[in-house]
Amino acid sequence: IMAAASISHFEALEDYSLYSNMSDDELLQLAIERSLTDTPCNTSNTITSARNTHLSRHSSHNPPADYSSHNPPADYSSHNPPADYSFHNAPPGQTTAHAHYSSPNPPDPYVVSHSLQGAHGYFSCREEEPLFKAIRVGDVSRVEALAMRLGTNLMLQNEPGWLAIHQAAWFGQDTCLQVLLSAQPGMINKRTERGESALLVAVSKDQLRCVQVLLEKGVDPNIPNFDKETPLYRACERSIPAMVAVLLNYGVAVNTHCIWGCTALHEAACRNNLEICEMLLKAGAKHKLSNMYGISPLFTAAQSGQLAILRLLLQHGADINAQAADGATALYEAAKNGHEEIVELLLSQNADANKCGKTGLLPLHVAAQRGSDIIVSKLISPTSKSRVRQTGISPLHLATERNREDVLEVLIKAGFDVNAQLSEERLRLYQDRRSTALYFSVINNNINAVHMLLEAGADPNLDVFRPLLVAARQGCIQTVTLLVEHGADINASIPTHPTTFPAVYLFSMKYLPMFKYLLDHGGHALSCFNCVNGNGPHPPIKTTLSERDLHETDRFCEMISAPSICRWAGPIIDVLLDYVGHVTLCSRMMEHLDSYTGWSVIKDKAAPPRPLLQLCRLQVLQLVGRRRLKKLPLPGGLIRFLQHQEGSMEDF
Structure with a gap:
């Protein structure tokens, strides 16, 4: 009876079953043998689930996330996708059980599940579907026999919607593909439940012969996946010139946007494939198109340091001063990422160095922040100093904030004002109300930078909270000495917390x-x-x-x-x-x-009276002044006494 029940199940799958020709006795004997020798399989009566394997793919529309808001000292960039962004996910509103599947990995081979009875009860055994196995191993005659067999349903899908045509495209079985399309031409444009056409699968696996078969059979070459990536886009992503050439010969659309607004030219530019870029431009690719972040292919090339691609795009008339959604230009991105040759090329083509983004920073600012003294040197001449002043922040501030001493030296030699102060708007970003580059150097305890700024004429008394107070609080006697020697006001008070004595004593008394x-x-x-x-x-x-x-x-x-x-x-x-x-x-x-x-x-x-010697010392200091003591025609011991360098009176 149980064997008969199993047979009824097999009859429903007659065309796919390996056991359709067995008698009831043979099936029962097989069940008994397996129950005694094998570990029972999963008792599920459904087809096995597909592997959810993702291919790790780099994409040009995922720029480095190193740009933040106005809060220093973070960097600035708003044209990055969100942190949890994934090109493998279906777009919003796409609700499928496999929304996160987008790589063209094949599912587990088509299997059928049979319930058999053994000595220990029922168990399920699964076998690879014959048609899919024949395709995988390239058995053309077997594929032909099964495909032409009466009752074979070539449109039947497994769980992730993987058809026989996708199996053939994945494994590069172009002859099998021809057989399948001859038997069922209507399946040519069918997509998996993940949105992949057979053509997209073939392109992803670099199966050029399968691609040619599909194109010759009339496949729609522009069917995208759920990320709106077309076969051409995927071919550019894989950097396969031959594949791109074949697709272009069949008139594919070259300016289609993916879900993030990128085109095939974006992808080719990012991967520095000059040959593909030339083919795309010749086929009508528009270099002016930008993605959802306002990034054009030229911007992409500059951002990723692709010199040859940049030249090509400029030769085709790409806008060298186009700005992304956050206002950044190609020159800005090249400076930010330290691409010296890119910066040089852009400047030679009259790129505007005075365009700033929404953060108000110029390319010179970000180059100073990044510490590239060579790029800073190249940008100084084309950058207007009045434009720098309008931004409310000097590149000196950014160089000192990040301890970029080489850049600081270049900027000082170029004549940038060492006493430039932050604008009121930018000053409010700092709780301590710092305003000068000197303050940044002092709080970073960078003695070399402090020395360079002071020697260049930096005034140590411009900040509300004086740099001398910061140095004293840090206990850095070297910085304190430098500041005092260059005129720091020892007796200054803190406006917000006035005292009857010099405020610097608040921080120095623990260091006698x-x-x-x-x-x-x-x-x-x-x-x-x-x-x-x-x-x-x-x-x-x-x-x-x-x-x-x-x-x-x-x-x-x-x-x-x-x-x-x-x-x-x-x-x-x-x-x-x-x-x-x-x-x-x-x-x-x-x-x-x-x-x-x-x-x-x-x-x-x-207790009074104070020693006469002490009173005389104070009187001399009051009349002569401390700076003129060394010029007095007095013995060295007496000079030292007047300077409070204590010694015995016998030394006078």
């Missing part, structure tokens, strides 16, 4: 050598002893002083009471006393000095 250096070179010390409370009671000390509270403390005695600083209060006061005359310590300072017995000597030092 730096603190003393600042005092030696003009830092005010007397203001540190000004306290409105004097000997009277002070407000309670905040034991959880935050960084913001610290910056808002306007009196020195309150600032050194912060938990992170009070442990150095004694040595700090001791250093300050060397730079003042008669002063009175407020009750808060006295509390600090009383908190540690070792600091009692500091209290004695502050």
Whole structure:
């Protein structure tokens, strides 16, 4: 009975079954033998699912994603597809069970499933469909016999819609293909459930003879897949000139757009296939067409550094100054990607170096940002300095932001203003309100860049938050020294957090050598002893002083009471006393000095009267000035004393 049930199933698949000629007894015996020797197959009674194998393909319409918004220091590019973009996906609204399948990989060979009974119950055994096997191995006579057999349905599809004609195109069986088309001409333009025609499959596998057979039989050469990629587009993607030539000879459409708006010329330009580009242009390909991001083939060639293709497109009249959707030009992209020869060619053909994108940056800006000093040198002359100023940002800012020292040197020699400041619009992008290239170098702790800028005349006092404060906060004595030597205002305050003492002390007191250096070179010390409370009671000390509270403390005695600083209060006061005359310590300072017995000597030092030698030193400094001390006709030891380079009086 069970064998009879199995036979009824086989009868429905008579034309495809390997077992259609077996008797019931033979089928039962086969089932018993397999149940004893084989592992039972999957019990599913359906045809097996196809492999979902994707071919990894590069595509020209997927430009590098290194461009962002206006927020520095990121790069800028808006013509990139979304991060999750895939050329293998069906377009929006395409709802199929296999929307992510687009490579022309064949499915598992056509199989039939039979339910057989064995000693351990029912099991399913699957066999490759004879017609598909014959095509795969190239058995033409067998294919012919099966194709011409009465009742054979050549239009029957397996799960992914793979027909016999696709099988022949995939394996390059052109004779089998002819047999199939002779038996069933109507199948020539049928597509798989993934949208692939037999012609697209043949092109993808570089099966030129199959392509020729299909074209001779009248296939529609312009049928696209779900990504709207035509056979011509795929041939350009595969860089197969012979395939492209055959397709063009049959009059295929050359300006068809894929789902992302790219044409075959885009693809050929990206892959630097000069021969294919020449064929496409001769066949009427339009070099002015752009994709959904506004990218033309010329832009693609410049972006990917394809010099020969760029020359060809320019010879055919391509617009050298065409802009993408984000305003970028071919010159901009070539500069961004470091293609020196491309930049040189574009400039020789009068490419406009003064066109900026929506971000407001010029090619010179992005070249400085990328660090290509050679490209920067080429762009300086054709770039208008007034146009640079209009952008609100100097290439010096971008060079220093990225520590491009070679570029910085080139720009300084070319005469770019080292004191150029960011426009108000760009300045708002930075929380610290930085505005000069010098600030960028200081905050990057790039001493070489700081030195170059200062030597070129950079003013260290232009930023709201002075570079000297940044250097002191970083504890970089070399940068502090450079800034002070070039006129940095030691006594400047922070407008947003004013104090009664120099703001730089907020960041330098933990580094006593730096603190003393600042005092030696003009830092005010007397203001540190000004306290409105004097000997009277002070407000309670905040034991959880935050960084913001610290910056808002306007009196020195309150600032050194912060938990992170009070442990150095004694040595700090001791250093300050060397730079003042008669002063009175407020009750808060006295509390600090009383908190540690070792600091009692500091209290004695502050007690009046101050030594006459100290008072004389202060008077001389006030009358002569620190910069003129070395010119005085005095012994070296005395000069050192006046400069607070302490030594014994015996050295005078």
